[in-house]
Amino acid sequence: MAVSTEQRVRRAAVRLFATRGFHGTGIRDLASAAGISSATLYHYMGTKEDLLVAIMRECLDRLLRAARQALDSFHDPDDPNDPVAALSALVTLHVMAHAALPEETRVVDNEVGALSRGARRHVVRLRDEYEAIWADTLDQGVATGVFDVPDPAVTRLALLEMCTGVARWYSPRGPLSLRDLGDRYAQLALRMAGAASPAGATAAERAAEVAAQVWRIRP
Amino acid sequence: MAVSTEQRVRRAAVRLFATRGFHGTGIRDLASAAGISSATLYHYMGTKEDLLVAIMRECLDRLLRAARQALDSFHDPDDPNDPVAALSALVTLHVMAHAALPEETRVVDNEVGALSRGARRHVVRLRDEYEAIWADTLDQGVATGVFDVPDPAVTRLALLEMCTGVARWYSPRGPLSLRDLGDRYAQLALRMAGAASPAGATAAERAAEVAAQVWRIRP
Amino acid sequence: MAVSTEQRVRRAAVRLFATRGFHGTGIRDLASAAGISSATLYHYMGTKEDLLVAIMRECLDRLLRAARQALDSFHDPDDPNDPVAALSALVTLHVMAHAALPEETRVVDNEVGALSRGARRHVVRLRDEYEAIWADTLDQGVATGVFDVPDPAVTRLALLEMCTGVARWYSPRGPLSLRDLGDRYAQLALRMAGAASPAGATAAERAAEVAAQVWRIRP
């Protein structure tokens, strides 16, 4: 199956931005990694920053879409255990995405500071939207009493950083599959939230399905 | 109390490397932030990379020293609860350091990839030494049965990423003091470790004392 | 009435070369101003310089042709007042052309330096031929005593620069018609030449007719 030049550029950019950083990656590095000349590069992108923005937006868009899609599938107002399942799903999704696409997600996490003001605003807004979903889920669990969390804000940030960190160390060559990893992290997250009952397997399964669909991850 | 030019250079470097990244910071940016000319800068440092290495080494040295010092003070082979106290101390120390010196620690976390091979080896070795302390502590707790951890490696990494992440969001202008933050995180960590009994206040207090001594943090 | 692509290219080039200069105009600017792609552009021209040369040659050719045609119509060896009519016609023609086609003429005046040696020689020869007509006219007037000119060379250059300058400021939206402008300048020129008798209206009228024919100017 042939890979278009545009895709090769995108992939080279993701890899290099993730490993060397945006400012550490030269236009020539990008071009030679994509197998074209640096002049040709400009047929497939605007500026170097445009390329960065496109990578970030797609990554965040997918994360948002996945989170919304996953939570939609749990919507059952009569079930007070909902937040447990929702948190499990969010964690599973986030962790699987960060383990399966560590380069994209590291770019999003590390290079926001390299953006110009306008682009930064846009990216930060997307990120805030995403984090609001986590905050809502935590708040709902606290409100219904299924979570025991003294400081929801701190817990939310701790959870997010913990899960995001996966992109910094997970290796598909290690002993853990993406599903294993998701399960481990879901358990850790529920402990942090002080949830008495562990989530059923359903939540994680559905989350994995969403992940498979959004990122084409093989489960 | 006057600040030496060398200190001004160091501080400027920490600030700029943390906010713009190593590759995003020019030698002239450093010089003007330190209030000197770019030529004068070279009286106070070797290369730009030497400056980065020095910042990273000092930061990691301090973290190591603090961790060892804190654990030494708990050494009581007859007390099987030791690991609870030890983990509390490690988390408290790590979190306080990352909250109090977010720029230094972010440089250590984000700019390892900017180092040349030789320097990277050295820095990574220091980091591994430090993480080994966490691993030992977790293993000991599992061995003595005070921790309930299905996968110590994953838990260690989750813990470290969670605590390190503090440097990315904590603000001293927020509602939480360093001690508050340390306590919140120690509690989260013990939950993650499945520790039945919470740590006594003693561990955190001693950790805070060590932190105050090593980083001159006002508690 | 449809405009051919070739004409659109030519007009875009004239406009852009006049406003941004030859070196300030990119091939892509030309293409997009002509509504085609930069590759298609090369179906309608040789190199960028060829385009410039063609513009200049046509402009100078027309000017030469107009001047000769106008002077031919006055040829009356018995009339010592001829030079007055001839100068009036030359000035009228030159001024009308530069006012009606300021972009073409500005390109000719400003971009000679952008030509390569071979092309420059050709263009300069045309220009010299044209200026020789003015020189001859002045000399004849001096010889026959109808002009009072202490330094014919200086006067010729002053006249030419004065008339050429029209292309830098005349606007068809202003109060002056092309004929008005020609009359004003013819009068100034005769004053400069120290001509006692003003030219009759005939000279200007015939010049305007030639202009109308050569450049399709509406009088």
Next chain:
Amino acid sequence: MAVSTEQRVRRAAVRLFATRGFHGTGIRDLASAAGISSATLYHYMGTKEDLLVAIMRECLDRLLRAARQALDSFHDPDDPNDPVAALSALVTLHVMAHAALPEETRVVDNEVGALSRGARRHVVRLRDEYEAIWADTLDQGVATGVFDVPDPAVTRLALLEMCTGVARWYSPRGPLSLRDLGDRYAQLALRMAGAASPAGATAAERAAEVAAQVWRIRP
């Protein structure tokens, strides 16, 4: 007498901008013409445009200063012949400056279009101030009846273009000295203005003195 590097840069820029145009002059051309590397160039200037602006401003500032200084010296409200002397002085000054510094003045005349909007506004304002002096002088002559000018605006523009054009052809190696040239042009200008009486030698002499002072022209 040594020439500073800054002066060498300025002179190289004037020469190259005048002969090849702003867009036709590369930074490397400038550097090698100044005898330094292209990186060193940036010790002595901001951007390439800054250099252009500086050249234009100085040239226009000098022209304005000279014109004001020259007119001040004639101020005699009882003498209705004033405008004749004033116009003679303006023309002499303008012509001498354009003949003695043809490169500077051609840059001013030809490269306004290469300026960015902000800089252009500034330069155009200076030029307008200067031209207003000519307009005032003409108007005054018309009002007092010493000039016979049917259309002062056209005459002003014709005069200015005629005098400015000197920079396009005058050569110091030719037969005319700067003073000769000024005299010829002053006479042409007075004819164009329909002034009955020629200016006394005083006006030109004073103008030449001002020119000598402002531009260090040897008379």
Next chain:
DNA sequence: CATGAATGAGTATTCATTCAT
């Protein structure tokens, strides 16, 4: 007839670093 894709050479500007003073 038209163009997307391609590129080597070039653009202006900045880089980290050195060194004479």
Next chain:
DNA sequence: GATGAATGAATACTCATTCAT
């Protein structure tokens, strides 16, 4: 100590031009 001057190599990006389709 401190710095202005200097630079080769790099930066991101554009150039005019070609050619297969």
